[in-house]
Amino acid sequence: MNRGSTTFLRISVFLIGIIVITLSIFLLPRLANEAAEIAPDLAYLKYLVLIGLYVTTIPFFFALYQALKILTYIDNHNAFSCFSVKSLKNIVYCAITISVFYIIGGLFLFIQNALHPGIAIMGLTITFASTIIAVFASTLKKLIKNAIDMKSENDLTV
Secondary structure, eight states: OOHHHHHHHHHHHHHHHHHHHHIIIIIHHHHHHHHHHHOGGGGGGHHHHHHHHHHHHHHHHHHHHHHHHHHHHHHTTOOSSHHHHHHHHHHHHHHHHHHHHHHHHHHHHHHTTOOOHHHHHHHHHHHHHHHHHHHHHHHHHHHHHHHHHHHHHHHHHO
């Protein structure tokens, strides 16, 4: 893979991070305030939901950092290494963590009788996307690990 492709991917990762942090700082508090005004009986959930959403950004940004590390390994011609496997493993853990947090949050809102269908659809979409990312990263991790094993076996044979 040439540097242009990894540069494009690196820019994409940065843009995704900037968009998420901008939405987290500016849009989420405003939406929480509007929701508290619309449904004052559920206003006590405002800060719990915001904290839950902010907590899920921690594994998200850690996964973005791991993606940047993988792109650096690719640039350094070290894509098939144990470092890449470790980064992919971390991405799997982050994606699973995000899915679990959204499932717990959805169940909590359901128990509180505060799960709006729009919120449920967004939560399920994020959970589904995180699960797909976890499965994809896990599969890629296994492929890279197999390639590393085959390479080391060939190096021992020669």
